[in-house]
Amino acid sequence: MDTQPLTTDKQNNVEGRTSSVKDIEVDRHALDQSITMFVDRNPEYYINAFHNIHETTAGIPRVFNWAAAAFGPFWAAARGIWGVFWAFLILEIIAFVQIGRGTWGELGAEATAQAERQAARAEEFLRQAQVAREAGEDPTRFETLSSNLMRAAERSRETAEAAAADAFVILMSGLVLLLVLRLVQGVWSNVVYEKQYSRWRVSPAEVPSGFRLSNLLFGVVLGLVIIPLTVYRFTIENIPDWLTSFPADPDFYGATARWLEAVIDDAARSGAGAFDGIVLLVRQILDTISLALIGTPWPVVMAVICVFAWRAAGPRVAIFTAAALAYIAFLGYWEIAMETVALVGAAVVLCVVIGIPLGIWFGKSLRAYKFAEPVLDLMQTLPAFVYLIPIIAFFGTGNPPGILATIIFGMPPVIRLTALGMRGVPDSIKEAATAFGASRWQLLKDVELPLALPSIMTGVNQTILMCLSMVVIISLIGGGGLGKVILEALQFAAKGPGLLGGFAILFVAMVIDRIVQGAFRRADQK
16 A cells, blocks of 8 residues: 555656756856857857866866967957956966077177276286386286186186076077966866856956957967067167157257246146135134144143043053154153144145035036046055145145145045945935934034044044144245244254154154044944
8 A cells, every 4th residue: 555655656757867967057058159249250169168177176177178278368368357367378478588599699799898898908907017118117006907808708708608508498498488377278278167157147347258360360460569679688788778668858848847937836826816715714713723732831731632632532542642742742742842733733624615516516427427536546645755846836835735636645545435434324224314314514414424434534534634644744845833943854864853753743642642543443332
């Protein structure tokens, strides 16, 4: 009676296995079609290679790509694997240079030329010795110099001969390197190509696929231009000047520099009123902060800073702040340190007042951010010494122009991180607030800014530290503070004053950073 159920179970198991095999065959057929669409040419080979890679769990796949081994980086160019193309093109150029040096390279040519110059100089001293002998003078000095130069010329010839004898070794090293590179490409090209196939399955519109003749031609053109010129440069001794130095025209440089100077001078004259107004505004802000920090008795300022550090970041930061301020005061840096804090404070105030509204705008308008992003990149990447030049031309020298230079360098972080925080506010929360009747101002004030506040505060902290890093640089255009101490120490190579001033700047930066970071952490805990 139990035979029929057992038979039924066996039939079900057989049918299940048959169904699974059919599903596997269907999946494999679909995968084969996908690989065929991806590789375009020679699909049977790559189907077998990719399946072999999928089935290999450890070690090197047992499929060798003879096309990649034969054509090297040009195979990668044809398949759109440009990273592999450039990597192996550079490595093969090294191999070709070694082959060229060992085959026709003028090994020891420099040493030979040096030997000839030394021998010619030795002959000249011998002639001088002969002239001195005929004149009845002592020729010993000239003979000694000639003898020394002849020995030096002999050593140079030996060096040249030794270099020429190494030609076969250099040739073989180049050939071995080229062979190894081609073997590596043959072994690993399919693995790299399979990874590109995996990326292509995820985003076929962005990942190149197939065999592109245009890519192959482009790669060949690059190889024909780069390889011969590089090999020629490193294997031939006397090469044309145009190959080692760009044929620049000094007159063009002079004309361009004079034109730029004229443009800047005209802009400075025409906008003198506006520039003076900006300087006056910055000076008013700086004088206000300086009066509070320098004009107030130092015990009051020190006590206020320590209490603020205690309230904002805790007792340990307050103790560290007191110790740092004591170091600054005992070394006589109090006033110039407060001037440094005033400079940084004025720059940070302007950066925050201008940067946060711009960051809010850029966070809401992607088009505006795309337009401003190159400007922000330029502000952060352009060396500070470069934009000090137009600052001097338009605003003069002193503390206010130094603050303006600091603003250029320190404003991008607060703009970028404010925009990042605004974009990071979830759309669902904004939609919910709008559904409850929030106006655009209420949405910004009560929803977006509070949620974006951690990112905004991080940008403010980064701006403070970046403004402080400009202290030494703005001293080059007449800025005061601790940067002036460092500049004077550099000018006179005063190691002691320089280190003491550097530690003072370090402590100012650490106090500001600890207070700001502690305030952020306490705000997050609440």
